[in-house]
Amino acid sequence: MTTIDDVARRAGVSASTVSYALSGKRTISAATRLRVEKAIADLGYTPHAGARALASARTNVLALMAPLRPDVDVSVIMQFVTGVVTKARSHDYDVLLLTQEDAAGLSRVASGMVDGLILMDVEAQDPRIPVVTTLRQPTILIGLPEDSRGISCVDFDFDAAARMAVRHLRGLGHRNLALLGPPPAVLERHTTYADRLFTGYRAQCAADGLEPVIEATGTSHAAALAALDAVLTRSPGLTGLVVHNEAALASVVSGLRDHGRHVGEDVAVLALCPAYVAESQPIPITSIDIPALTIGEVAVEMLLERMAAPHATETRLLAPTLHERQSTFPLQPPAPTGR
Numbered sequence: 001m002t003t004i005d006d007v008a009r010r011a012g013v014s015a016s017t018v019s020y021a022l023s024g025k026r027t028i029s030a031a032t033r034l035r036v037e038k039a040i041a042d043l044g045y046t047p048h049a050g051a052r053a054l055a056s057a058r059t060n061v062l063a064l065m066a067p068l069r070p071d072v073d074v075s076v077i078m079q080f081v082t083g084v085v086t087k088a089r090s091h092d093y094d095v096l097l098l099t100q101e102d103a104a105g106l107s108r109v110a111s112g113m114v115d116g117l118i119l120m121d122v123e124a125q126d127p128r129i130p131v132v133t134t135l136r137q138p139t140i141l142i143g144l145p146e147d148s149r150g151i152s153c154v155d156f157d158f159d160a161a162a163r164m165a166v167r168h169l170r171g172l173g174h175r176n177l178a179l180l181g182p183p184p185a186v187l188e189r190h191t192t193y194a195d196r197l198f199t200g201y202r203a204q205c206a207a208d209g210l211e212p213v214i215e216a217t218g219t220s221h222a223a224a225l226a227a228l229d230a231v232l233t234r235s236p237g238l239t240g241l242v243v244h245n246e247a248a249l250a251s252v253v254s255g256l257r258d259h260g261r262h263v264g265e266d267v268a269v270l271a272l273c274p275a276y277v278a279e280s281q282p283i284p285i286t287s288i289d290i291p292a293l294t295i296g297e298v299a300v301e302m303l304l305e306r307m308a309a310p311h312a313t314e315t316r317l318l319a320p321t322l323h324e325r326q327s328t329f330p331l332q333p334p335a336p337t338g339r
Helices: 004-011 015-023 030-043 049-056 074-090 104-110 158-171 184-188 192-207 221-234 246-258 275-279 292-308
Strands: 061-065 094-098 116-119 139-142 152-156 177-181 213-216 240-243 268-273 286-289 315-318
Touching: 004 015, 004 030, 015 030, 061 074, 061 104, 074 094, 074 292, 094 104, 104 116, 116 292, 139 292, 152 158, 152 192, 152 292, 158 177, 158 192, 158 240, 158 268, 158 286, 177 192, 177 221, 184 192, 184 213, 192 213, 213 221, 221 246, 240 246, 246 268, 246 275, 268 275, 275 286, 292 315
Parallel strands: 061 094, 061 116, 116 139, 139 152, 152 315, 177 213, 177 240, 240 268, 268 286
Antiparallel strands: none
């Protein structure tokens, strides 16, 4: 097996110079670096990962904690994961995926296994935050806790998205609106995206003089239909529906049909979800796209920035964008009745 000494002899330099060329720990001349690189290529040398980590104090591995709870939509979670992994690989980093929610796992992987951490599914008072504030590695939260001091965060602006949804439907003439939101367990944990979504929805309804009808929605077909039934009972004149529950969206669309309500004709439906979810429904749904892939990519870029400047912190909220499709329509005022 080719060793670092073999590379050094081939390049006519010391083994330590080869190590410096690999780790970038010290500056070497361009000519020397070229000789080392040629020797590595000629001999097919692959540095041992552990030795490279010791030499550079880096592992070139990032940790991503994405708890896979029963109430999450795994397909959407994987969009975030894909964004993280692809961006990390473009910077020559691998990603260690942690799917548990145990905060103790953070200390375990941070003991020399990874260079930085990204945490998803952030709660208002997340029990993982006290742990990550003690670690030497920087951490990025995909989410916005109540107290983010000292930690950098990135997320979609759910408050602004909910306000945009209400304004869009209200602008089309709809006044009887409802929101089918995330599952009850998400609300009980105070996962912050849901809290911000509801805050924005209520605030915009209040600003427009509308009643903020809201129903938590489970992910199963039966749970989605039960939530829809509850909304239609509370608001029988419903003409505008906002849905933020990707797993329940198809059930909601079919449930409306079973109630004799036709999406795009009798009920305007607007979803907060990734574009592919909205476009895959029987009738393409007007949506405020949640850019899960982009958020994952931005999280990696921010983490690399924190690795270079550990004491800097920031919060980035990605602005919402609405894509109008066939599921929303202007509500015509009722024709005046004759005397």
